[in-house]
Amino acid sequence: MADKRKVGLLGGGQLGRMLIEAANRLNIQVNVLDVEGAPAKQVSSHDGHIAGSFKDAAAVKRLAQASDVVTVEIEHVDTHMLENVSGEVTVEPSWRTLRIIKDKFAQKQHLKSHGVAVAESVDLEGKGMEGLKEVGTEFGYPYMLKSKTEAYDGRGNFVVRSAGQVEAAYKALGDRPLYAERWADFRMELAVMVVKTKDGVLTFPTVETVHEDSICKLTYAPPRHVKKETAKRAQELARKAIGAFEGKGVFGVEMFLLKDGSLLVNEIAPRPHNSGHYTIEACPISQYEAHLRAILDLPLPEAGLRLREPAIMLNILGGNTPDSHIKVANKALEFPNASTHLYGKGEARPGRKMGHITVTAPTLAAAEKEIQPLIDLVDDMKGKALGPNEAPRKEDPLVAVIMGSDSDLPVLRPGLEILEKLRIPFTVRITSAHRTPDWLREFSKSAEETTIKVIIGAAGGAAHLPGMCASWTTLPVIGVPVKATHLDGVDSLYSMTQMPRGEPVATVGINNSTNAALLAVRILGAADEDVRERLAEWMKGNEREVLRKDRQLLEDGYAVYLKGMEK
Structure with missing residues (x-):
């Protein structure tokens, strides 16, 4: 790059380290003010760094004199120092913004005055x-x-x-x-990384954050069980929040998704943020590169902030041994889609952020499967392994099997056994279209906000269950007509197949839950290669069994074969 401007950075921890990794690719020099050997300085060798404290006015002045733009790795800085040097160097984001945000009460009052929803x-x-x-x-x-x-x-x-x-x-x-x-009675914590440029306010995708002991443990991109409309509202709220502040750069906006579906901004970070680490592997432009582009007024195409494919970020927190993070990082080398970042902090201490791992995959389910052993190892390193009487965590269901009465369960049994054999996690519920219509409506409307991807509905007689369910959900619904005492299930078959236009129910044969399960597996397999491979292997088993029977019939003759069938 021809741009020779230098960036001054207050603070040289892990965020600064990752900022420099992005700057190195753009050939941008970053001068770090922090102690010798700070994580950021370990990956940058030049004589522009300053040894000292970012709370030292003289050191801050030297950094300003050696840089064209000064930015921060942490908001807990002396904003009066930055105000003093703002006349001779550009400070991004503005020292006024940093002064407001570093006081969390002032931050909330400022957001409230600009019409941003907060607690x-x-x-x-x-x-x-x-x-x-x-x-x-x-x-x-x-x-x-x-x-x-x-x-x-x-x-x-x-x-x-x-x-x-x-x-x-x-x-x-x-x-x-x-x-x-x-107190905010929230269902989930969400976060949006926002980039404020000279031309406007852009956002990365909405993500879900999971905290443990008040420290971010996991980030899911996209968030689990969240409607696209809700994720879009979160981005809009984040844009509105950051629009209320001066200056350019990346901001992290943490928020609560309340149980009634509304959103509240919890906190803002005026810098790259833990919840945005996933962008390094999952987006064309990372949050760190976006920050550099924004504060230097370099081109920043909005399409570069998109999610290439689903990703999960796991923080490597210090465990109960000084080398716990090394053991986790070494284990991650066994997983092809795992990218490891260690922060160069030396020995681990319990709860200290030592690094992070990001797993990307074509589906979030595939990413969850790959990262779970690493989550288990991190927990083990922290002394949180399962006790002798604890059961391992059950996988979240991908298929919901619903029935109007428990009398339909024997019909569904063959299909459930197929799902078990093909290792498809499922849930089985009883909900009647006629006796519990409110419960059926609630279940159907909320299903798409969970991990469920397909619904199988079994019913006899009038058999309204799958049709009613289909009218309340965008998920695919498969109907299983159940043979009742009268009409041999033909009435149920007609009921399911004669759905009005616009409300499809994929209907299988009477009592044929096997085909319902296999159709559900095929639907899942359209977006999951692992599921397709398991199904293909099962189908090969069927082929082998048919060929075995053919050989036996040929060798024994039909009469002997029939006698064997009668036993």
Whole structure:
């Protein structure tokens, strides 16, 4: 590249390291202000780095003088220092933005003033323990007690679950500037990486984040069990939130998906973020390259922020031995779709972020299957292995088998055995179109927000079950007509096949749950090569069995063969 501008970076941890890895490919020099041997400096050899603290005014001034643009790896910086040097160097994002965001209460108030949905909060600074008790009266329990500043990865937060915990909460955080938030009863945590450029605000895809001990453990892209419309709303909310701040660069927007489907912004990071690590492998342009392009006004095509294929990111957190992260990284080498990033931090400590692994695959289900052994190993390294009486985690169902009455279960048994034989996870439920219509409607409408991809519905008589289900879901529905006492199941067959235009039900023969199961497997196999291979092997087994019988008939003759069948 012809661009010779230099980027100054306050902080040289793992985020800085990955930023430099992106900068190296673009031939952009990044000058890091941090201690000698910091993770970012380990992958960049030039004489522009500055040894020292990013809280040292003189060091910050030297960095500014040696750079064309100054940016941050962490928001907990002295914004007054950045304000002082902003006259001689561009600071991105703006020091004003950093000043607001680093104070979480000020951040929430700023977002609220711009019409961005956030949890209700109240300032507690100077109010002592009595203030905490008043919050309990006003908000009820539980509520979140938070430090306004210097809070990270759960440090500086306390869940106050009852009036009896107020004293413990104040003892833990009482020496900090505090505020409280009304408890958000969320179903899931989502995140969106946002890029603010000179031309506008762009977003990466919405992802699901899973936290453990208040630290991000997993990121799923795309999120599991979330409608596309909800993911799109999350992107719109993230754009609106970042539109309220000055400056350019990448921002991480964490939010809650509440049980009623609404969204609240939880926190904003004015920098690349843990929830965006997946972009390195899963997107044409990573969050780190996007940040560099944004702050240097380089071209940034929106199509470069798309998801190439599904991905799961697993943080490698320090375990119970100093080399726990090395063992996880070595294990990851056995998996073809796993990309490992170690941060160069030396020995592991419990809970310390030592690296991450990203697995990409054609489907999220395939990525989940590949990454699960690594999740298990990380848990084992943290001392969270299964106990002797604990069962392993069941796989989430891909097929739902529903019936109007348990009397239909014997008919469904052959199909369920096929699903078991082909290792297709499934769930079996009883829901009647006539006796429990509300439950059927709830199940059908919510199915697409789960891991379920196909629904098999068995019913006899009027057999409205699969048809009603199909009218409430976009998932494929397969009907199994059940032979009843009267009309031999023909009425059920006609009922399922005579669905009105626009409401299809794929109907198999009377009592033929085997074909229903095999059709469900074929539907799944259209997007999953592993499923196709298992089905192909099963079909070869059928072929071998037919050929075996043919040989036996030829050798024994029909009379002997028939006698064998009669035994």
